[in-house]
Amino acid sequence: MMAQGDIKKVVLAYSGGLDTSIILKWLQTELGCEVVTFTADLGQGEELGPARRKAEMLGVKEIYVDDLREEFIRDFVFPMFRANAIYEGEYLLGTSIARPLISKRLIEIAEETGADAVAHGATGKGNDQVRFELGCYALNPDIKVIAPWRDWQLKSRTELLEFAQMHQIPVPKDKRGEAPFSVDANMLHSSSEGKVLEDPAEEAPQYVYQRTVDPMEAPDEATTLEIGFEKGDPVSLNGVAMSPATLFAKLNDYGRDNGIGRLDMVENRFVGMKSRGVYETPGGTILLKAHRAMESITLDRDAAHLKDELMPRYAKIIYNGFWFSPEREMLQAAIDKSQEHVCGTVKLKLYKGNVMIVGRASPASLYSEELVTFEDDNGAYDQKDAAGFIRLNALRLRTLAKRKQLLNK
CATH class of the missing domain: 3.40.50.620 (HUPs)
Structure with a gap:
C-alpha cells in the first residue's frame, strides 16, 4: 500500500x-x-x-x-488478424x-x-x-x-x-x-459482463446487445461485399481504398445491420476463474472469414497448417497480456512473413447473422483449375502416380496391421 x-x-x-x-x-x-x-x-x-x-x-x-x-x-x-487469432475457439480478443x-x-x-x-x-x-x-x-x-x-x-x-x-x-x-452489467467497448468490439449475465444458464436479455440488430430482425435480403487485401491486411471495400479505421468502421456498419458477430461464451480468465461474457464483434467477424478465404488460395498448404498450429499460442499470449513480449514478436515475424502474397479480393454475402464466402481471386493464387479439373487436364497430373504415393504412405499402417495379426493368433 x-x-x-x-x-x-x-x-x-x-x-x-x-x-x-x-x-x-x-x-x-x-x-x-x-x-x-x-x-x-x-x-x-x-x-x-x-x-x-x-x-x-x-x-x-x-x-x-x-x-x-x-x-x-x-x-x-x-x-x-493476420494470425486469425481466436481465444478458446471463439473470442476475437x-x-x-x-x-x-x-x-x-x-x-x-x-x-x-x-x-x-x-x-x-x-x-x-x-x-x-x-x-x-x-x-x-x-x-x-x-x-x-x-x-x-x-x-x-x-x-x-x-x-x-x-x-x-x-x-x-x-x-x-x-x-x-x-x-445491470458492465460494458467495455472499442472499434473492434463491445464486451458485457456481470450482474444480469453472471448466471451462464440464463439467456442474455436483448438489451445487452448494443452493436448489432437481432439476426432474426435483420434484412430478408443478403448484403454483398468485396474486400481487397494486400499483405494480409484489408485495404479496400467494394473497390474503394480506405484507411484502416475507416474501412473497419464500414465493416462494423455492415455487420451491425445484418446481425453479425454476436457471441455468448464462458471463458477461462488468466487469473484463474471462469467468466461469462457477451461479445459483439461485427466487423471483426466479417474480416476473419474474409482473411481466411484470401489465405485459402494464396498460402502454401503446410505454411497454412503451421499458422493454424501457432494461432492458439499467439491468441493466448495476447489474451494474457504479453503483447510486448519477445515470444509474441517472434511469432509476429513468422506470421507477417506468411502474408507476403496474401493479396487479392474476397466476395462475401451477409445474411441474418451469417457470413458466407462466395468468391475469391488473387494475382498470387496457388489454385490451379488445370490440376483440379474433372475434365481432361492435358497431362498436368498423372493419376497413376497416386498408386505409389498411397503404397508408400500405407507402408507403416500395413506393418502395424501385420503385427496385430501375429499377436492375435
Missing part, C-alpha cells in the same frame, strides 16, 4: 465514468499526488468531451484526450488487444509530463489489471503502477457512492443503484 508522498505525479487511464472519477479524487486526497488524465478514443462510440470537462472540474491541469483509432486498427488489430495500446500511451505521457507513476481502474479479479501492468513494465521497467481497486478500503458500491458524494463528484442517476 502506497502512502502520501510516495508518488508525486501519476498518469491515470481515465474514462470519465464514476469509477475512474472516484479513483482520480482518491489519488489526489489519499496519495496527495498530482494527476494527469489520459482518455483514449478507440472508437468506443462515446462523446469524450464530458470526460475532459469532468477532469477539469476535478482540478486536473494536464488532460490528454487522444484519437487513437487509426493506430489501434493499423498497428494492433490488423497484425492480430477485442478487449485484450486494446490494452497494450493504452499501456503504451500511458508510458509515453508519463515520460512527457515527468510522472513517476501510472494508474488504472481495473479490478483485482479481472484480466485487465494484468494486461495493463505487464504492458507498462515491458515499456518502462522502473515505472510505478497504482491499482486502487487492490489498495483502497472502498469495498462496495455504497461506499463508492458515499465517497463520491463526500467529494462532490457528480453521480449519474442510473449509477445510484446497481448497474
Whole structure:
C-alpha cells in the first residue's frame, strides 16, 4: 500500500465514468499526488468531451484526450488478424488487444509530463489489471503502477457512492443503484459482463446487445461485399481504398445491420476463474472469414497448417497480456512473413447473422483449375502416380496391421 508522498505525479487511464472519477479524487486526497488524465478514443462510440470537462472540474491541469483509432486498427488489430487469432475457439480478443495500446500511451505521457507513476481502474479479479501492468513494465521497467481497486478500503458500491458524494463528484442517476452489467467497448468490439449475465444458464436479455440488430430482425435480403487485401491486411471495400479505421468502421456498419458477430461464451480468465461474457464483434467477424478465404488460395498448404498450429499460442499470449513480449514478436515475424502474397479480393454475402464466402481471386493464387479439373487436364497430373504415393504412405499402417495379426493368433 502506497502512502502520501510516495508518488508525486501519476498518469491515470481515465474514462470519465464514476469509477475512474472516484479513483482520480482518491489519488489526489489519499496519495496527495498530482494527476494527469489520459482518455483514449478507440472508437468506443462515446462523446469524450464530458470526460475532459469532468477532469477539469476535478482540478486536473494536464488532460490528454487522444484519437487513437487509426493506430489501434493499423498497428494492433490488423497484425492480430493476420494470425486469425481466436481465444478458446471463439473470442476475437477485442478487449485484450486494446490494452497494450493504452499501456503504451500511458508510458509515453508519463515520460512527457515527468510522472513517476501510472494508474488504472481495473479490478483485482479481472484480466485487465494484468494486461495493463505487464504492458507498462515491458515499456518502462522502473515505472510505478497504482491499482486502487487492490489498495483502497472502498469495498462496495455504497461506499463508492458515499465517497463520491463526500467529494462532490457528480453521480449519474442510473449509477445510484446497481448497474445491470458492465460494458467495455472499442472499434473492434463491445464486451458485457456481470450482474444480469453472471448466471451462464440464463439467456442474455436483448438489451445487452448494443452493436448489432437481432439476426432474426435483420434484412430478408443478403448484403454483398468485396474486400481487397494486400499483405494480409484489408485495404479496400467494394473497390474503394480506405484507411484502416475507416474501412473497419464500414465493416462494423455492415455487420451491425445484418446481425453479425454476436457471441455468448464462458471463458477461462488468466487469473484463474471462469467468466461469462457477451461479445459483439461485427466487423471483426466479417474480416476473419474474409482473411481466411484470401489465405485459402494464396498460402502454401503446410505454411497454412503451421499458422493454424501457432494461432492458439499467439491468441493466448495476447489474451494474457504479453503483447510486448519477445515470444509474441517472434511469432509476429513468422506470421507477417506468411502474408507476403496474401493479396487479392474476397466476395462475401451477409445474411441474418451469417457470413458466407462466395468468391475469391488473387494475382498470387496457388489454385490451379488445370490440376483440379474433372475434365481432361492435358497431362498436368498423372493419376497413376497416386498408386505409389498411397503404397508408400500405407507402408507403416500395413506393418502395424501385420503385427496385430501375429499377436492375435
